[in-house]
Amino acid sequence: MSNKTLKTFLKNEIILQAILVGLISGLLVVLFKISINSVFNIITKHWFHWYIFPLITTLGGLISGYLVSKYAPEAKGSGIPYVKSSLMHLGNLTRVRSIFVKFFGGIASIGTGMPLGREGPSVQLGAGSGALIGKLFKLSGTNKDKLISAGAGSAIAATFNAPIAGTIFVLEELMQKFSSSILFPVLIATVTASSIARYILGDKTSFQIPEISGTININIFICIIIGVVSGGLGVVFSKLIHKNNSLFQSLKTKPYLKTAIAGLFVGVFGLFVPQVLGSGTNSVDALLVNAIPIALVLVILLLKFLLTPFCFGSGAVGGIFLPMLMIGAYIGYVLGYVSNILGFEVNIVVTSLIGMAAFLSAVARTPITATVMVFEMTGGYNFILYIMLACAIADLTAGKLKHKPIYSELIVNQEKMSSDAKILDSKTVSDVMVKNTETIKQTSSLVETLDKMRNENVDFYPVVDEKNNLIGTIQKEDIEDVLINCGDKPLKIQDIMNSNIITANKDLDLYTLYFRLHSNNCNNAVVVNQSHKVLGTVSRYDIQKVL
Structure with missing residues (x-):
């Protein structure tokens, strides 16, 4: 790179x-990981006695819950x-107190053995770092969101030593859209964070899989079974x-006291089955080298499947991302074991990794992130096609069972929301909707519609058919673009209207509607009755005026 190119590169502030x-x-994520592992190792090696260990886990839950309830409820x-809520501008990531509570609360809960993951707290730590830097540079709006997204992605990259997965996670899970303007800073941040993690912790994959020699051939039917089972169990887990x-x-x-109860349960069960303690990375490594008897595998799977939601529901600091990977690995192992008994002769290591990705895909509804993350975390590039197939089947199965992405559901259902979110949750669409909204027929001409929009000073119309049923929407800018590019072609509204409509009934709370609009990158929703007749419209601006 020439000096001139380097200077140009460095002049770009976002870089x-x-x-x-x-x-x-x-650095934050690496320190977080080292701290959790250190506490966990000390406790399990020196204090793992029946008369003290449950007290330690109870105390860990107590400390985590106290820090959250006393200083930062948003850190639970x-x-x-x-x-995700903050990227909708309904949360405040710039509170330094939240970062401290997330950091030390996570050490208290995960470090003492709760079967939760560090990746969720790490994402908030990274996103909080991005928000604080954005505040330092006096950024707002989209520019600040870029740094929040970059911080979240870099946290995933540093946690799992997976920069590509960290980038895709931001696009698929947090933003739910592709944007080159966001992709650029996220890529730079994830590569930087991953480089830091590799320099301090070493350049090794998150899971240590045994060497697999020769060609890997797995019956496609087995992949489909893993996908279907993972999809169904993923819905149950959610x-x-x-x-x-x-x-x-x-x-x-x-x-x-709620988190202390969860800690007590973990301590008691952990005495008998220590493999359920913590996020489970070590037990997955042991599983992959076939060092755990199948009976114990089933017990670990059942306990992890039950204890993780229990501890998460208590409000302790900790995520479900890494536990989902562990549970998926155990599901894949069991199905691989059964397949071998039935004479299919599959590699159990491979089925474990396929299950790992498929279960994550089902619960989070992020098949691309799941696929990339597992092969990047394990180095299993030579069976990626099997992983892709199982992830697609798992996601399809979860969708057929009407399961929504777990993180989106948790936003809507979270107990402690920001003050803005609480206001929106207490209001309904009927409080802000614009009633008696003008509609436009699908057979109307573009020129006539544009003239009408300009005369009435509106940017958006619901489109109806001859029976006045809602069938789409039309934006003024879309008409203008088409008229510029298509000249005098006699096009009708039905030729260019948007059929993917965000609709709402008048009793829907504004928080849920705002989330839908944000997730679909849409500015307007149409209010309809049960017969799909238009009652009015609501825009993001209408909702924001409530705050």
């Missing part, structure tokens, strides 16, 4: 900001839903998370 975000986020749980959330919310006691 320097993204590097700074990646640097700080990477995973962190990914709160980051329902358990919601049930446990509701259970602990209904308990009329102090928040820190």
Whole structure:
């Protein structure tokens, strides 16, 4: 790179900001990981006695819950839903107190053995770093969102030593859209953070898989079975998370006592099955080298499947991302074991990794992230096609069972929301909708419609058919673009209208509608009755005026 090119590169502020975000986020995540592992190793090696270990895990839950309830309620749980909420401008990531509570609360809960993951808290730590740097540079709006996204992606990259997966995670899960303007700083930050993690922790994959020699051939039918089973169990797992959330919310006691209860349960079960403790990376490594008897594998799978939602629902600091990978690995192992008994002769290591990706794909509904993350974390590039197939089947199965992405559901259902989100949650569409909205017929001409929009000073119309049923929407800018590019072609509204409509009934809360609009990168929703007749419209601006 020439000096001139380097100077031009460095003059771009977003590049320097993204590097700074990646640097700080990477260091924070590495320190977080080292701290959790150190506490966990000390406790399990020196205090793993029946008369003290349950007390340690109870104390860890107590400390985590106290820090959250006393100083930063937004730091509870995973962190990914709160980051998504903040990107909708319904949360504040710039509170330094939140970062401290997330950091030390996570050490207290995960470090003492709760079967939760560090990746969710890490994402909030990284996103918080991005938000603070954005505040330092006096950024707002889209520019600030770029750094928040870069921080979140770099946290995933540093946590799993997976920069590509970190980037895709931002696009598929957090932003739910592709944007080159966001991709650029996220890529820079993830590479920076991953480089920091590799320099400090070493250049090795997150899971240590044994060498697989020769050609890998797995019956496609087995991949489909893994996908279907993972999809079904993923839906059950998500329902358990919601049930446990509701259970602990209904308990009329102090928040820190709820997390202490979860810690006590973990301590008791952990005495008998220590493999369920913590995020589970070591137990997955042992699984992949066939060092765990099948009976114990089934017990670990069942306990992890039940204890993770239980602890998460209590409100302790910790995520579900890494536990999902572990549970998926165990599901794949069991199905591979059964397949061998039935005479299919499959490699159990490969089925474990396929299950790992498929289960994550089903619960989070992020098949691309799941595929890339597993092969990047394990170095299993030579069976990526099997992983892709299982992830697609798992996602399809979850969709058929009407399962929504877990992190999106957690945003809508979270107990402690920002003050803005609480306001929106208390209001309904009928409070802000524009009634008696003008509609346009699908057979109307573009020129006539554009003239009408200009005369009435509107940018958007619902489109109806001859029976006045809603069938689409039309934007003024879309008509203008078509008229410029297509000249005098006699086009009708039905030729260019948008058929993917965001609709709402008048009793829907504004928080849910705002989330839908944001997730679909849409500015307007049409209010309809049960007969799909137009009652009015609501825009993002209408909702924001409530705040």
